[in-house]
Amino acid sequence: MHNRIIQLLSAVSVTMLMGLGINHAVAACAVPEPLKSIDPVGFYDDPAAYAQAVKPMRDYIYRLNKAAESNQWTCVLTLLEGWARADSLLGPISGYQGYYERSWAGTDFALVLLRLPKEVGEANADQLRVITPWLTRIAIATRDADAINHLHNNLVYWAGLNLVAIGTLAHRQDLIDAGLARAREGIHDIGLHGELEREIKRGDRALHYHTFALIPLVFTAELAERQGVNLYQENHGAIGRLANLVIKAVQNPDSFAEITPVKQNLFPWTFQDELSWMEPYYARTRDSRLPGLIAPRRQFHEWRLGGNVTVAWGVALPQ
Template sequence: MSTEDPRQLPRAWRALIPATVLGLIGTPVLNAAECPTEGLRAPLGYYQIPEPRDSGSYNCEMVPPHTGDMDFTSKYEGSDSARNELNEAAYQEYLAASEKIRTFEKELIAAADDYQVDGDGPAARDCVLANLEEWANADALLPENINHVGQAVRKWALAASANAYLRVKLSSGETALDQDRMARIEDWFSRVVDGVRGYYTDREPRKVNNHDYWAAWAVMSASVATNNCGDWSWSLAKFDEAMGQITADGYLPKELSREDRALEYLNYAMQPLTLLAVFAEVNDTPAYGENREQFFKLAQNVVDGLEDPSLIAEINGHEQITKGLYTGWGLAWLRPWTETWGGLSGMASFLDEYGPMKSTRLGGDIEFLYGVEPLWPDGTDPYPPFDLRIDGQTTNG
């Protein structure tokens, strides 16, 4: 994108209200002009119409709701402030306690892919909605007893489930969906969002890190699903908070402090930060604003570190752990970045080597979602473009 592109300029109506302020008032003092007047949009790929195929009966995996406590053990239990030493026993305990929630995420996104990518038809779409409705009716993910690890798990579940819902909702005609069911699901999303916002608002600066960015991404995804301007603005304010943490040389200090896992967590932070910026760009609201240069510098530093981890070791003095880092889900953020702003140096080689990119918490089949231009053409409206074919060719007739 050229510097003359108007999408890079801050909009006059952009709400730059600190997240701390938004969290202190029951109904944020926002007016309609702070959200796009035509409604909140997802990237264009979310609206792609499934290409049906004759696949026989569809096997829907229903996941029982998690309705118990969310007081989970951290996999870094016993580690010092760097939070970098894996406690295998604690990790296994965490996996067992959170199993239903993690399975819920995966099955929802798998069913959304079955519907939208593989063409398994209304049965796959209904599988997404049936699981969501069951969890909504059970008030899942809304326990009285929830610790900081449970808060992290809840926001990841919100990110995955909101994206699955967005995909089936936006690619379906309104008459194809039960509006009462949709209302129950969206009411549940709103209540889960309230829990996420309540915890991640007004956090001490020393605690703000990648978890806050993931919380913002989860809330933003749900805000588009429910067209909630207050939640959208909260997410943008959290993004502003993240941009303010980037150092002059383009790093996130909290992630660098993870010692031998600094590269892992810098890359991990780029996943929600990239999608936050992409969704904002899609809504003609560049989220990085005056921090564009620093944001792009951060992205380039992470890619450079992926190419040569010793660059990070030179900065924080710790040889980097890279096991499990180079995967199609860990590097999934590179695809939406490339399709929205063009690839930075080194991105293409990672996309070629580790693709196709897929990530449950970023939306599922990333190659499918960003196989078409993410940004909306001028003058189009936020309704399913029924002429958008599966091959990404559009005819605006």
């Protein structure tokens, strides 16, 4: 009799849940516990401790990006609003890595929302009035982060993308201008052969960091086009020179010896998802070398760029 009662209660519970539309997709939209601050140890200082510290934020971003990829915009807004109301990620940072992580996270959030269909945004304006000021505070924190600004390297370019993406979303010209200034710092530093002197100093990671530096420059250039600004032409087409350097290295890693004699050591993701810049770059330039490099790597996923970059930025490749 007891078992029969349990079975009946279970059946009623399932029926109620189905009637309420509670399913796996809804469960995936449950807002994780907001993180007041993101303050991990440095990526190179203690890799295991770093991975453990960033996991809650990365899990949240993964959930957000998957929702955007499948056009679950109600879920996207629910997730962002939950963390916005808690003023997440804006707590104190005692080290330095947290400044980078917060900048990357804010960039991802903004790039997701820049894909939000206009009619969805209009229908959910109240949620956006909560989310957008929060992202603006993240951008201001990035703009004012001395832990980033003094570096004058790829992390400054990533901060520039953060500022331009959030500034575009929030219609804040001051943030856009601050972001463009940081992108232009990177563009100005690109040498005659596409080299970046500060990234060459990374020794056996120089090629990786040239690739990593190129990502925010390309995506900032794409967003800048919406402002009528052509960053691709600046410093005599410098972004194109850096792109050419990386393309040649993907085709033949030994070609990077023209830049530095140090044998290069790549991360597994360097020539995989961190080539995601190729999607918008090919869409713009139709560089004939790129389809053969893009096709076997699709689809590109980059957690800093809204998730599935191929879906968001890619175009059809020639057969």
